[in-house]
Amino acid sequence: MAADDTAPARAWRVVLERIEGDLLDGRLAPGDRLPPERELAATLGVGRSSVREALRVLEVMGLIRTGTGSGPTSGAIIIATPRGGLAALLRLQVAAQGFPLSDVVATRLLLEQWVVGTLAESGAHDLSDVRATLAAMDDTTLTAQEFLALDAQLHLGLAEASGNAVVAASMAGLRTAIESYVQAGAARIPDWDAAATGLRAEHRGILQAIDAGEADLARSLVHDHITGYYAAAGLTRD
């Protein structure tokens, strides 16, 4: 119980904290290369395997990229791709029941409403990618799976256009975390073609409200759009 409080810091944590400290102090920045495993181990006085454990953590969290073919003597590169790390974390937490599905959906809802409200309130944003996705979704030969992939892209495009990287990464992560439920839900919708027609019209309505600068309308439309889909697809929503 609380063994970590008294036990000496484990070697892999020492490595992790050292790299975090170097990032905070600016000694390491995106694009920099970490020293090779062997060198890190020698500098920090820990085993090679402890270094490798810390590097895996950083990799899954989206902080470094390690080349598979680069061999053990070349160091990993510092990157900063929050989306990957956050998506993996949220997916695992939902899988392990750390986050109830209904809380994930409610959080997605509040972020989406903030995004469209922010876009409607600020005139300065580029929605050309979002419009291109909207147009691509008009193809009536799309399978439900293809349609939903574009749907995710459209919502994420809006989040990115809002300019807030934390919100965009969180929305991407939350969507990934519930992707399997969203896909399974589509199979429960009796008339998918009719549903897709409705979703297309809803997307256009949201875009129009943003273009018209009507923040309250945009928020209300995106709210109904998301809760409507979850209700139709039989997903938990309480």
Add this chain to the structure above:
Amino acid sequence: MAADDTAPARAWRVVLERIEGDLLDGRLAPGDRLPPERELAATLGVGRSSVREALRVLEVMGLIRTGTGSGPTSGAIIIATPRGGLAALLRLQVAAQGFPLSDVVATRLLLEQWVVGTLAESGAHDLSDVRATLAAMDDTTLTAQEFLALDAQLHLGLAEASGNAVVAASMAGLRTAIESYVQAGAARIPDWDAAATGLRAEHRGILQAIDAGEADLARSLVHDHITGYYAAAGLTRD
């Protein structure tokens, strides 16, 4: 260079995906114990070191707890403590410049406004912990650091009372990610005692608005409370 797309899945990823799959299928649930490292390695046909790398990832993400004194033959226990994992991820991403500080603050702001608005709109919640923290903050002998620790606890208590685990974990993570900046900011406030008096009054005002069911007022007060502190402490806010 997208090396992962063609390379065979690395051994530690195989372990990670297997455990995630078992969680999703319900073969593993919180409280269950993973097989010992040796057994996992044998079952999955990978090396012990690959198993250990995957376990570290799960541990930092808050998915398992490994006992330090438990030796290599006893397995890790599945837990689900999203807060720890999310806090570590966000802290590392802010350190690596994956998330601009201003986006972290803006996201905190939107979550906090959602929390107090939700609490004001729903009568059914227990704010006794929050009130206890509020009372503890009246102690004028608190250092700035002690005061800010209670402050974080108060805001997190509100998030928890809202009942959304994702929002509470995100808020805790965002706060942790910027903790060093918040603490450093306090030192830049010329008259800390006066600032603390103001913060106490603002907290009471927010609680009163929640108690009175005034959602808009609560949102507006928490907005001004947070942006006011960041402005006074000289933190980036645009």
